[in-house]
Amino acid sequence: MHPTSARLLNILVPIKRTIDYAVKIRVNPQNTGVDTNVKHSMNPFDEIAVEEAIRQRERNKDAIKSIKVVSIGPPKASEVIRSALAMGADSGIHVEYPDSAPSPEPLAIAKTLKAIIEREAKEKNAPIDLVILGKQAIDDDAGQTGQMLAGLLGWGQATYASKVELDASGKSANVTTEIDGGSQQLKGQLPMVITTDLRLNEPRYASLPNIMKAKKKPVEKLSPSDLGIDLTPLLETIRISEPAKRQAGAKVETVEELVAKLKEAGFKAA
Amino acid sequence: MYTITRASRRFPRRNLLPKLYARSLTSLTSSDLDHFASFLPRTSIISTMAPFSDGPEAIAQYNADWMGKYQGRATTVLRPRTTEEVSKIVRHCNERGIGLVPQGGNTGLVGGSVPVGDEVVLSLGNMSKVRSFDPVSGILVADAGCVLESLSDYLQPHAHLMPLDLGAKGSCQIGGNVATNAGGLRLLRYGSLHGSVLGLEVVLPSGQILNALTTLRKDNTGYDLKQLFIGSEGTLGVITGVSILTPPIPRASNNVILALPRFENVLPLFGEVKARLGEILSAFEWLDRGSYDLAVKHGQGRALSEDEVEGAACFVLVETSGGRGEHDEEKLTDLLEFLLSADTPLINTGVLAQSPAQFSSLWALREGVTEAVSKEGKAYKYDISIPLSKFEEVVNMTKERLKNVEGVLGVIGYGHVGDGNLHLNIIASSYTPTIASLLEPWLYEHVSSLNGSISAEHGIGAMKTHALKYSKDEVSIEWMRKIKEMFDPKGIMNPGKVLLPREGNVMGEGEKEGSGTARAQE
Structure with a gap:
């Protein structure tokens, strides 16, 4: 059917369900974590990654075969998978762990993603050519997963991307990335890992027809053990606390009063 | 004779002023200021008059509305901190016959919160404390000067929210919201302030404090006086405290x-x-x-x-x-x-x-x-209640009427369908008499023929006094007048707003000139 004989590209977009960026974060009374009983949504950088994958397909219509999203998270992570499918991704994988389990660390996530990529190639005959993911998740701000994944796979990586030009037939990508004080242009052969920065694009709204279609798109559910992965964290969180509160100020009526207050507080004229 | 400034545009003819403005009112003198200074701290008085002699910039924000459409000539702004101070101020102004303009966040759209002449501005901004909140019943009692958004922030940790929300939430004050019966974006869900306000504390023009600050959901004990002040736009008294029912935050x-x-x-x-x-x-x-x-x-x-x-x-x-x-x-x-x-x-x-x-x-x-409208050009804003089915028709009729009229950039309609409230905006490159005369009284007459309201949620203020008759019949206006005269026989409270003074029986003439003024303002 397709004019090119070259194998079409498969894109994988890992996404994370995080506390929404507009929510005011509150530390729980036990000081063991933050209050998670609040509005969650897709990590904004991951949303940019989903948008980028869809735009690449819109630009290279016949070159991209599939866009698959994967989320590793508790049962409710399925919501962000639905969101991504409503935006235009084709299918999803949900690696589910129980609500009670601690949040996994970037290394475990990278290993899980590697396992999924290997599985896609071996069992599904759909080798992944490009992984696009957020440069960091806004909850723990680690900013490590993309780099670790590229390292584990031995693939090239372009991090903090602000522009991606895909050469589908040449199987390469030109990526403009953000660096201190400017940008740099990188060129790499696929397969590779790209992490997204804020300026890359502005994610679309999910249209109603696409939301309805998304309900019928396949989402595969796996457990970490299905992939031979242990998500247990290597670090233990001992205590989380809020920054010390600033003391409220007071208004003074006159300069004299101000001077008196300053003297009271122990300030002296130089 | 005079240059065209904002102030003079408001009064294109000299003889117009006394008719909009009760003749009996007097201007503030330095002895009045002395009196105020005897019980108010220096920081509660802003005046361009001696001995205070604050610069004009100190008072400018109180004399003009945010759109820059209405301009007063007040010399003095008082910023009391307590209800007692408000009472003393009002009592003195009433004795002396000095006009008073209660002012909240000054975010209104109809010129209701700025003086039409040199009345004293009574700013409630210094009264900004929450008096009590009951997390079980959700009843909040607060000073009138509390900013709407700060009340929302106050309620947030208690998982409650204010029953009203407006674009101006960061500046508008709850007292002003109640005085203007502000509508806004949550009305469909939580109803109007006539329902959610449970009680009010009001300083009457006599200086008396009307303490109707109840926190009762049910109180059938005769006339519900507080309702008179909701939407009175500061013409019957000064709201100093509000008791309001707040709903739990939707999860x-x-x-x-x-x-x-x-x-x-x-x-x-x-x-x-x-x-x-x-x-x-x-x-x-x-x-x-x-x-x-x-x-x-x-x-x-x-x-x-x-x-x-x-x-x-x-x-x-x-x-x-x-x-x-x-x-x-x-x-x-x-x-x-x-x-x-x-x-x-x-x-x-x-x-x-x-x-x-x-x-x-x-x-x-x-x-x-x-x-967006204000960025595009000068706007003629109409806020009307009409049957839902007529929304588009009115927009289209207005478009047709202004077709090929010079300076008209566009006619748009939007609004709260759920409440039957259409915002009709005519955007022009500048305010011109031609456009104004095509719109008024035509639009008001049309609204009247649909049994609609010429002011769904913005109020009457100074902008629509002349047009009140399109929404209220003679009997209603007469009884509104009687109520006004009973509370405020000297007409000191927010003069020139809502009702034109009866004085000299200039009603017919006043209307004509009133619309002339509105045209000049636009």
């Missing part, structure tokens, strides 16, 4: 923007949405294509994609709020599925917010129309 909210092929679909859509969403429906806002395009042009919220807006005659924003996200979402998706799969669909398509960021962005498209 989940969602919104969609729907693109409609034709206006006729709005009403059946409203019916479906109401029936299928039931209690979780919290807003149903309409904007025509012109409003949408303008909002997008001026960067208010992220636009929908081109194929989504293609062929859309107008848009509807639907918001849901409820106690359980999954339940709301199920209802909402059932509704959307129904809308999309109908044989003759009411909608072309639509978008559903996927995150709080998108939720705000969709709201910005609707809320941002006001700002």
Whole structure:
């Protein structure tokens, strides 16, 4: 059917369900974590990654075969998978762990993603050519997963991307990335890992027809053990606390009063 | 003779002033200032008069409304901190016959909160304490000068919210909200302030303190006096404290923007949405294509994609709020599925917010129309209540009437369909008498013929005093007058607002000149 004989590209977009960026974060009374009983949504950088994958397909219509999203998270992570499918991704994988389990660390996530990529190639005959993911998740701000994944796979990586030009037939990508004080242009052969920065694009709204279609798109559910992965964290969180509160100020009526207050507080004229 | 300044534009003819403004009122003198200084601290008095001699810039913000359309000539602003201080101020002004303009956040749209002459401005901004909150009943008692948004912030940790929300929430004050019976975006859900305000503390023109600050849901003990002050726009007294019922914060909210092929679909859509969403429906806002395009042009919220807006005659924003996200979402998706799969669909398509960021962005498209209009040009703003089915007709009639008129940039309509409230905006490159005379009294007459209201939520202020008769019959106006005269026999409270003075029986003449003034203002 397709004019090119070259194998079409498969894109994988890992996404994370995080506390929404507009929510005011509150530390729980036990000081063991933050209050998670609040509005969650897709990590904004991951949303940019989903948008980028869809735009690449819109630009290279016949070159991209599939866009698959994967989320590793508790049962409710399925919501962000639905969101991504409503935006235009084709299918999803949900690696589910129980609500009670601690949040996994970037290394475990990278290993899980590697396992999924290997599985896609071996069992599904759909080798992944490009992984696009957020440069960091806004909850723990680690900013490590993309780099670790590229390292584990031995693939090239372009991090903090602000522009991606895909050469589908040449199987390469030109990526403009953000660096201190400017940008740099990188060129790499696929397969590779790209992490997204804020300026890359502005994610679309999910249209109603696409939301309805998304309900019928396949989402595969796996457990970490299905992939031979242990998500247990290597670090233990001992205590989380809020920054010390600033003391409220007071208004003074006159300069004299101000001077008196300053003297009271122990300030002296130089 | 005189240069065209904002102040003189308001009064194009010298002889107009006394008719808008009771003749008996006197100007403030330095001995009055001395009196105020005897019980108010220096920081509560701003005056360009000696011995205070503050610069004109200190007083400018109190003399002009935020649109720069109305300009007063007040020399003195008083900023009391307690109800007793308010009472002393009002009592003195009443004895002396000095006009008083109570002022909250000064965010009104009809010139109700700025002096028409040199009245004293009574700013409530220093009275900004929450007096009590009962988290079980949700009843909040607060000083009139509390900023709406700070009250929302105060309630947030208690999981409650204010029953009203306005674009001006960051500046407007609860006392002003009540005095103007502000509507806004939550009215469909929580009703008007006539229902949610449980009690008021009001300083009457005599200086007496009317303590009706009850926290009772039910209180059938004769006349409900507080209702008189809700929407009185400061003409009957100064609201100093408010007791208000606040609802619990909905745990989940969602919104969609729907693109409609034709206006006729709005009403059946409203019916479906109401029936299928039931209690979780919290807003149903309409904007025509012109409003949408303008909002997008001026960067208010992220636009929908081109194929989504293609062929859309107008848009509807639907918001849901409820106690359980999954339940709301199920209802909402059932509704959307129904809308999309109908044989003759009411909608072309639509978008559903996927995150709080998108939720705000969709709201910005609707809320941002006001700002977009002010960026586009000078606006003639009409805020009318008419039957829902007439929304588009009125917009189209106005378009037709202003076709090919020089300086007209556009006519747009948007508003709270759920409340029958249309915002009709005519955007022009400048305010001209031609445009004004084409709009008034024609529009008011038309609204009157539809048994509508010439002011759905903005109030009467100084802008629409002359047009009151289009919404109120003679008997009503006469009894409004009697009430005004009973509370405020000297006419010191917010003179020139809501009702024109009876004085000299200039009603007929005054109306004509009043509309002349409005034209000059526009």
